[in-house]
Amino acid sequence: MKFTTSWKKIMLLLAATMALAVGVAACGSSDDDSGGSGSGSSGGTKNATLVLDFIPGAVHAGIYEAMQKGYYEDNGINLKIIEPTSTADTLKLIDAGKADFGIADGIDLATQISDGREAQGIMALLQRPPGGLITLKDDNITDPKQLEGKTVGITGVPSDTAILNTVMKDAGGNPDDANVVTIGFNGVQSLEAGKVSAFTGFIPADGVQVEADGYPTRSFPLDEYGGPSYPGLVVFSTETKIGDDPDLMQGFVDATIKGYQDALADPQEALNALYAQTQGLDKG
16 A cells, blocks of 8 residues: 555654653653643542544443543543534634543544644544545445545545545545535435435444445445555644643543443443433434
8 A cells, every 4th residue: 555645744743643642641640730621620620621523422432431430530530521513623622722632533633733733642542544435335336436526525624635535546536526515514414315425424433324224335444445544533632731731631541441441341331321421312
C-alpha cells in the first residue's frame, strides 16, 4: 500500500501525539490537586466534561459502564457527558476551553494539531479506523469508482473528505466527479430515503444501523481502500489542561480503561449501562 504525502503527514502527527500521551501516566502521580479542570472543583471532587464524537453508541459503552459503576467518582471526577450537535463541535469546544475531554477521529485530531491547535491525544478507544463509504446493495454499487456522478453525503469534518478522496482514488475514481453534500449526522436517514447514493460513516455503527433498519448494505472500509490503519477514535484534551492537571488526566484514563475492561467481560451489561443513561437509542 502506498500512502500519499498528506496521509504520511497525518500519520506522523498522530503517532507523535499518541507517543506523547504515554507520558501522561508518568506525570500523573502528583499529590497536588490544585490544577483545575475547566469546570471547577468541589470538596475534592473535580467537575469535568467529556464531549463525544457522535451520538452515543456501542463504541462508547465502556464510558457509560464506568459512569454507572462510579469509576470516575472513585478517582475524584464528577464527569458530565455532552453529545455534540455535529462532529465538528467536539474539536471546537475543546479548543475554546469549554470542555476538558473530547473524542475525535484520529485524522481530525491530527488535522487540528497540523492547524496549530494545542490538542493532545491521551488514549485510543479504537485501534483501527471504523470509517468508510456505505451504500445500499440494491443500488448495485460494487466499486467506489461508480460513485462518480452520484451524490455522496459527508458530515462536514476533514476526515470525511479524506476518506472519500482516498477510497475513490484507490478504486481509480475521481472524487471531484462526485456530488458531495454536507448532511451532518443524517447519513443513515439520507441513504435510506434515497437522498444520497453513499455516505461517509462508521461502518460498525452506521452500517449496522442501516442493516438493522432492513436495508442490506455494501461498504468500502478506508483501510481496505488505500488508507492507513490508525487509531480510529482518540480521547484528547489540550496541552495546557494536561500540564495543569495531570492527575485529572490519569484519573480519567484509569476509570475509562476499567469501564472498557468490564465491557469486554460483559458486553450486555455495558450496553444496558449505555441504554440506561441515554435516550433514543435503538435496543433492537
